[in-house]
Every structure is written in structure tokens, then in C-alpha cells.
Amino acid sequence: MKARRSSTVVRKLPRQARAQATVGAILEATVQILDREGLEAATMSHIAEVAGVSVGSIYQYFSHRDAILNALQDREFERSLRLMQELLADGNLTQSARETVTAVVRGLAELYRSCPGLHRVLAIEGLRVAKADRVHAFDLRIIEIVRHFLVATSAPMRPKSVDAAAFVVVQSVRATMLACLLERPSGLDEETLIQEVVDLVLRYLVRQESPENAREAARDAEGAMPRLVK
Amino acid sequence: MKARRSSTVVRKLPRQARAQATVGAILEATVQILDREGLEAATMSHIAEVAGVSVGSIYQYFSHRDAILNALQDREFERSLRLMQELLADGNLTQSARETVTAVVRGLAELYRSCPGLHRVLAIEGLRVAKADRVHAFDLRIIEIVRHFLVATSAPMRPKSVDAAAFVVVQSVRATMLACLLERPSGLDEETLIQEVVDLVLRYLVRQESPENAREAARDAEGAMPRLVK
Amino acid sequence: MKARRSSTVVRKLPRQARAQATVGAILEATVQILDREGLEAATMSHIAEVAGVSVGSIYQYFSHRDAILNALQDREFERSLRLMQELLADGNLTQSARETVTAVVRGLAELYRSCPGLHRVLAIEGLRVAKADRVHAFDLRIIEIVRHFLVATSAPMRPKSVDAAAFVVVQSVRATMLACLLERPSGLDEETLIQEVVDLVLRYLVRQESPENAREAARDAEGAMPRLVK
Amino acid sequence: MKARRSSTVVRKLPRQARAQATVGAILEATVQILDREGLEAATMSHIAEVAGVSVGSIYQYFSHRDAILNALQDREFERSLRLMQELLADGNLTQSARETVTAVVRGLAELYRSCPGLHRVLAIEGLRVAKADRVHAFDLRIIEIVRHFLVATSAPMRPKSVDAAAFVVVQSVRATMLACLLERPSGLDEETLIQEVVDLVLRYLVRQESPENAREAARDAEGAMPRLVK
DNA sequence: GATGAATGAGCGTTCATTCAT
DNA sequence: GATGAATGAACGCTCATTCAT
Numbered sequence: 001m002k003a004r005r006s007s008t009v010v011r012k013l014p015r016q017a018r019a020q021a022t023v024g025a026i027l028e029a030t031v032q033i034l035d036r037e038g039l040e041a042a043t044m045s046h047i048a049e050v051a052g053v054s055v056g057s058i059y060q061y062f063s064h065r066d067a068i069l070n071a072l073q074d075r076e077f078e079r080s081l082r083l084m085q086e087l088l089a090d091g092n093l094t095q096s097a098r099e100t101v102t103a104v105v106r107g108l109a110e111l112y113r114s115c116p117g118l119h120r121v122l123a124i125e126g127l128r129v130a131k132a133d134r135v136h137a138f139d140l141r142i143i144e145i146v147r148h149f150l151v152a153t154s155a156p157m158r159p160k161s162v163d164a165a166a167f168v169v170v171q172s173v174r175a176t177m178l179a180c181l182l183e184r185p186s187g188l189d190e191e192t193l194i195q196e197v198v199d200l201v202l203r204y205l206v207r208q209e210s211p212e213n214a215r216e217a218a219r220d221a222e223g224a225m226p227r228l229v230k
Numbered sequence: 231m232k233a234r235r236s237s238t239v240v241r242k243l244p245r246q247a248r249a250q251a252t253v254g255a256i257l258e259a260t261v262q263i264l265d266r267e268g269l270e271a272a273t274m275s276h277i278a279e280v281a282g283v284s285v286g287s288i289y290q291y292f293s294h295r296d297a298i299l300n301a302l303q304d305r306e307f308e309r310s311l312r313l314m315q316e317l318l319a320d321g322n323l324t325q326s327a328r329e330t331v332t333a334v335v336r337g338l339a340e341l342y343r344s345c346p347g348l349h350r351v352l353a354i355e356g357l358r359v360a361k362a363d364r365v366h367a368f369d370l371r372i373i374e375i376v377r378h379f380l381v382a383t384s385a386p387m388r389p390k391s392v393d394a395a396a397f398v399v400v401q402s403v404r405a406t407m408l409a410c411l412l413e414r415p416s417g418l419d420e421e422t423l424i425q426e427v428v429d430l431v432l433r434y435l436v437r438q439e440s441p442e443n444a445r446e447a448a449r450d451a452e453g454a455m456p457r458l459v460k
Numbered sequence: 461m462k463a464r465r466s467s468t469v470v471r472k473l474p475r476q477a478r479a480q481a482t483v484g485a486i487l488e489a490t491v492q493i494l495d496r497e498g499l500e501a502a503t504m505s506h507i508a509e510v511a512g513v514s515v516g517s518i519y520q521y522f523s524h525r526d527a528i529l530n531a532l533q534d535r536e537f538e539r540s541l542r543l544m545q546e547l548l549a550d551g552n553l554t555q556s557a558r559e560t561v562t563a564v565v566r567g568l569a570e571l572y573r574s575c576p577g578l579h580r581v582l583a584i585e586g587l588r589v590a591k592a593d594r595v596h597a598f599d600l601r602i603i604e605i606v607r608h609f610l611v612a613t614s615a616p617m618r619p620k621s622v623d624a625a626a627f628v629v630v631q632s633v634r635a636t637m638l639a640c641l642l643e644r645p646s647g648l649d650e651e652t653l654i655q656e657v658v659d660l661v662l663r664y665l666v667r668q669e670s671p672e673n674a675r676e677a678a679r680d681a682e683g684a685m686p687r688l689v690k
Numbered sequence: 691m692k693a694r695r696s697s698t699v700v701r702k703l704p705r706q707a708r709a710q711a712t713v714g715a716i717l718e719a720t721v722q723i724l725d726r727e728g729l730e731a732a733t734m735s736h737i738a739e740v741a742g743v744s745v746g747s748i749y750q751y752f753s754h755r756d757a758i759l760n761a762l763q764d765r766e767f768e769r770s771l772r773l774m775q776e777l778l779a780d781g782n783l784t785q786s787a788r789e790t791v792t793a794v795v796r797g798l799a800e801l802y803r804s805c806p807g808l809h810r811v812l813a814i815e816g817l818r819v820a821k822a823d824r825v826h827a828f829d830l831r832i833i834e835i836v837r838h839f840l841v842a843t844s845a846p847m848r849p850k851s852v853d854a855a856a857f858v859v860v861q862s863v864r865a866t867m868l869a870c871l872l873e874r875p876s877g878l879d880e881e882t883l884i885q886e887v888v889d890l891v892l893r894y895l896v897r898q899e900s901p902e903n904a905r906e907a908a909r910d911a912e913g914a915m916p917r918l919v920k
Numbered sequence: 921g922a923t924g925a926a927t928g929a930g931c932g933t934t935c936a937t938t939c940a941t
Numbered sequence: 942g943a944t945g946a947a948t949g950a951a952c953g954c955t956c957a958t959t960c961a962t
Binding site: 733734735745746749754755 | 960
């Protein structure tokens, strides 16, 4: 009776131009709704209305409602992964650890800032049991990228367990930056928090040289990062 | 007279007691359902069934469904706050920072571990727009406690902005410990992660003395924490 | 997610008077709709409307739409079975075969005539693959009753295979009488067809004595059935 | 000229031929779907898919979905009619009644057996109110053929009302043979049931000569049909 | 003609909430 | 107060039909 629901996100590959436009309209409408009105406003009728298509058209491309959310989740997942892959690529190892970490944190912050409500919803979805596997798989990929960087960098790594370190860092950065955007803590601007998160990560990961004070003072004075690697 | 007055009293007291018991049953039923079956299983009928009361009775004590979830959220909020208030109270300032932070992280981990499914749901609820203010208020209280500790402790604090530090620390610890329970990252046991989170926090917050290496080696060798404060 | 759909027809046993009335109204409304408007008119909204209740109320007593149809099917199944059990009971063996068969055929005809449209729909339902087992089980019970009679009667049975005979007779009588009501074949009144069906069955089942002609002439003249059994 | 005329012709003929092929593909696809998956699987999209055409093309040849089912019904109707017309034609009157009836029953059984699922669906369709007239018309034609045979045959007919007899016989044979295929009654093979149905019909229709036993014994012994006609 | 993307009325079903008993 | 039957708006989803390409 009921057609099996594969985990496949897209029901039919849109081959015509109009079809492509429709799929795009559906995804954009959903992003807008999620970002502005939240998860429960994203009913099929509302999505259809905002997208300017009929409900039936949505089902031409997405087998069920969750498939739309999955598609968006995948899209953001890929964005995050691409960002980190680029910034943590082996070719960037000549940069200082601080430069690299700052770039990653800032990049994620920008990603979230572009549509905070969407990322709020995606965070919610990530907490639902039904989506656990998807999120877990994503986390593994992210952690693997971080792990690879931690192993490859010439900065002196402090933690004994690279796995644990990657896990802790990924969760901490994500949660803090997202909360920063969603809660807008009074008195704290985003830039300050980015710097704090970068500090959090660097101090946790990198074996500090002594004399510590001198180096930090230097940074503060110059506004530039001393190379942690030679 | 006496008898009547007595009967009046007991007739009144049991009513209140019964009301308390009913409210308790409703909350416990909801906790069980949320923890075991998730948010969508927590329908009014199901809660009533598990609590052993009628749906109508629930509305006697909770004006609408969300009020139950709010009550549970408040209860867990209070538990967290009480935990932190106790561990970060001024009376505990003589303990080492590592001891204190370890106690807090471990305490939160225990709180989450007692019913991870519930905290998963509460995290979800906390991300909903409608609950933003409630969560924000809670975060402010938590941060205030942390902030107070950071100011009061004799450990040499490194961050310039106590507000930012409290925010970063709270978000990081919460997210990492919850993710630890919900994702069960393979190869990482809870105790290891607790230690890593403690390291994350301490290294971020406390100005490290030199020579750093010696001190860390000492900790690893003794299995005990050297006092960071004098 | 989806609650398992047991084959149970009734979701909750109605214990209050109002509940009983509601269940009755739902069933009667469905019978009316099926009888007058056919299967596809029996939507949940329409049933609710005709029954004078809300859709939600239907789901209080029937887990899904098909459960209503199953309940009606069971009700008619039981009626047929009761009818045949009574007429073919061992206590009636002293009656002539013709008397017995006539009573059964006439009884079924009356059953169908009381709401032909309903039996039309039930016949449809009986042909749907999903209901095959239900109908098969019913047919087995009916055939068993007929079979028992064929073995017990003192009329001289002709067919070698009692099983086959029971099957053939049951299917033939049912189909002919139902078609009689639904097609209203011009020029044929119900009574004539009943007599023809009775003849069909008797001549098929009972070993005719010779001289045949004499006996048939006698029947025609007298309008009464000579005992086929001694 | 020649070529052009020829091309004109073939351009026209292929078009018609293609149309024929398309209609054929649609009908065959529908037959397959109905036979294997049932009525509800026969959606326009599914038919189009199996037929290898587009939904739009179906509407070129069939004004609406039901028209396809009607066409199939007509096709099967015609097959049944042709079968019976051939077997009951005046030219066959020299055969014994048993031979003729056996041929008809066996022919119908074969018709049904070639695609039982399709005939199940057609039986369902035949019971729908909207199709009543179509089925009635078909039944009238069938009955007319039977009636003509009953009048023309030299076998001694027993029933007084040829109309009633034709009706009874047609309904009984159809229902029993179809139920035989759809229910697969345990312990009864098709051949046995065919013989029983033939007996049912013959004993009902034909005035039996005495002594009955002798003749039946003879049939059983010889495995051949004694001529009922002279 | 042929295509298949688009349509949208209508379906079965759920569940927070109300209120007569 | 307690009950639980009744409510009905709203949901996700289907599919016969249309029509721009």
C-alpha cells in the first residue's frame, strides 16, 4: 500500500529547466519559513504557498516532508564540510594555528549568521532520534577532518587523544557560535566571542610555550598572531 | 467539634496533598515518556494514561500542553542551577580550580545521564523560538553564577571579559556533555570526555604558570590534581 | 511512529450509554451510505456527517476506516451464519430437503433484500485481496455448516465429494440471489428465482427417484413438496 | 509521385497503426497491473509507466480513467460472448448436452485462469453502481445466448421459465468458477469443480431419464458422455 | 501529437482542548 | 473536582486531470 520511504532525498531528478526552478523555489521557501517562522510553520501547504507552487508539485520532487528538511540539512552539512576541508587542507599548514582556527570559527559564524533560524531548526532536527544517524554520520566526517588536521599540523598538540579533542572542539565551537547568534547575549558582540572561542580552542589544543605571558602580550600589542609553527 | 474541625482539616489537606500527588504523577509520566519515547509521544492522552489520571485532570493543573514541558524545563533548570550554586559557592573557593570544575562537569554529566532522552527533548525545546526567552533567562542565571565564581576565585583568571568567558564555558560544557550522551562517540568513554572538557575549561580560564610541562607531567603521574591556587 | 493496526475492529469498548449510541450511529450511517451511495461515498467525513458526530469520534471507536467496513462485514457474516445454523440444525432434519433448502434460500434472499446496496459493497469488499482471508474464513464456516447438513441429512446425497458440493452450492446460491436483487432481471420476480435456485440445489444434491416425471408433476399439481427422504 | 503517395499512405497508416499500438500498450499495461497488483495500483501514472507512454497520451485515447477499465471490461465481455456463441452455436447441437456444457464451463475457467486477478477486478467493477447498466446489458446478451441454446437444443429441457433458467445458470457458473480460482478451496482441484459445475447445470436443466443410476454409472465407467440428445 | 510538470480538491488521520455528566 | 467522550481544525499525502512546452 504505502510506498516504501527510502532515505533518498530527491524523488525524481529534475531534468527540465522548470523542474529545476521548482525544486529551487521549494528549498528556498522552506529555508525562509524555517528561518523566520520556525519548524512548525513549515507545513506542506505553507511551503507550497511561499514557493508559489502547488502541494502536488512538492511531492513530485520530495517523497515526503522530511525529505525537504533532509535536503536542507545535507546542503548545510556540505557547506560546513567544504569550508572546513578548505581551511584545514594540507596546503594551509604553513599558516599559524591561530590564523587557521580563526578562519574556521569565523567561517562557521558567517554560515550561521546568513540564516540563524534555519540553523536553529537544523540543530533541533539534529537532536531528534529519527535523524540521529544522519547527524552522527556528519559529525564523524567533521571530526575526521579536524582529526586529520590535528595530526598533520606542525603546531605542538597537547591532547593525548586526538579523537576526544576533535569531538570536544567541534561540539564546543558549534554550540557557542550558534548560541551566540540565537541568544544574542547582551554586551557581547560576535567578534569578541569569535576571539574567545578561538582562544578556547587554541589553548586547549596547542602546547603553550613559555614564557606564556610574553607571547600573549606580544599578540595583544601587535594584533597579529605569532607563528606557533616555525 | 474537634472531630469536625479535624475532619475539615484533613478533608482540606488531603485535597492539597492529592493535588500535589496528581501534579507529580503528571510530571513523572511526562518525564518517562519524553525520556523513552520522545517528544511526539508526549500527547495529552498518553501522559494522562501513564500518569493514571484523566486528560481533564491535567487541564486542572496545566493550562495547556506546553505548560507541562515548561514545568519540566524549569525543574531541570533549577537542578542545574542548584548544582552549580552549591559547587561554585564561595565556601568552596578553597578547593583547586580543577577540583571545582571537575565536580561541575561531572555533576552535569550525571544530571544528563539520569535521563538523557529527557535532556535531549529539553534541548530541543530550548531551541524553539517560543521558548527563547525562558532559555535566555536561564542562561543568564547560569552565566551569572559562573561569572560570580570567576570573579571570586583566587585562581589567576586569564580572559579579559568575564561575561564572554562564562558564556563560552557554559555553552561548550553543556553541548559537549550532552552530545557525548546522545551520540555515544565510538572509542570515547564518558570519563575521558569529562577530563577533556575539564581541560578545555581550565586551560581556557586559568592563566597557566610555567613551566607548563612539568606541572602536567606531575598531574599525569600522580593521578591527582595539583592546586592551581595557593 | 504509526500505531500497529491490529485486525481488531473496535478500538475501545464503549461502556457508557452515549458511547454505545455513538457506535450505533456510526454503523447505521455507514450502512445507509453504502446502501444508497456506494463504497466511495463512505468517506470518514460523510459518515461522521450522516451519523451526526465528528470525525474524531469515529476514531474513538474504530482504529481506521476499514475497521468500520470490517465490523459491518462481520455483522452480516454472523447473520448469515446464524440463519444457516438454525435452518440446517440437526433438529430440522425431519423436514423435507425441499423445505429446508427453500427456507435457507428464502432467508438469504430476505437478508440481502433488507439492504441490497450494502451487500453489493460487501461482495466487493469480499473480492479485494486485502480482505481475502476474512472472506475465506467466512466461506469455510459456511461450507462447514452446509457440509455438516449434507452428511447428516437422510436425503440420498448424490455428489461424491461433499466438499465440492458444499462449495458449489454456496457460491451458486449466493451469487444468483444477490444478482437477482442487484440486477432486477426483467420479467423475473424474486419468488420465481428462489424456486429455481431451490430446484438447482435440490436436483444437484439429491439423488432423484424414478420416475422423475411423476414426482415433478405431483409437486406442480399439489404445490407441496413430497418428502425426498422417507 | 509514387514514393510520395506511398509515403503519404505509410505516413498515415503508421499513425493509425501507432495509435493502435499505443491503445494496445495501454490496455495491456492495465491488464498486467490489475492482474498482479490490483485495482488501486492502476493509477494513471503507473499505467503510463508500464505502457511506456506518457499520461497525456493516455488521455488522447481514453477520456478518463474509467474508460480504460470499461474498455477492458468490454474486451472480456466480448471474449466470453464469443466463446459461448461458438460453443452454443446451432452447428454444435449435435453434440451431447454434457459435451457442450463441459466445453462452456471449461472455456470460462480457462478465460478466468489466464488472468484471475483481472477477473477479480472486473467482478468488482461489475458490482459498482456506476457500471450496473453495462453489466446488465452484458448479462442480457449472455442470457440471450444461453436462452437461445436452451430453446434450440434437442435435449429435453426441464425448467418452465427459460429466462429464469438462463439467469440462474449463468450466475452460478460464473460465481463458482471465479471463486474457485480466487479462493483456491483446499482439497478441491479445478477439474473436480468443473465437473461438479457441469453436473449442477445439467441436472438442473435437463430432464433426466430413468433409471438415473444406470446412466450415471455408465458415464462414470466409460469416462465418456452419453448423448442426451438422440 | 506527445510529453510530463503542475494542479488542487479531497482523502484518512491526529490530537490539543472543551464540557456535559 | 474528576472524567473521558466529543470536537474539528489542521496535517501529510494522493492522483485524476490539465495544459504549456
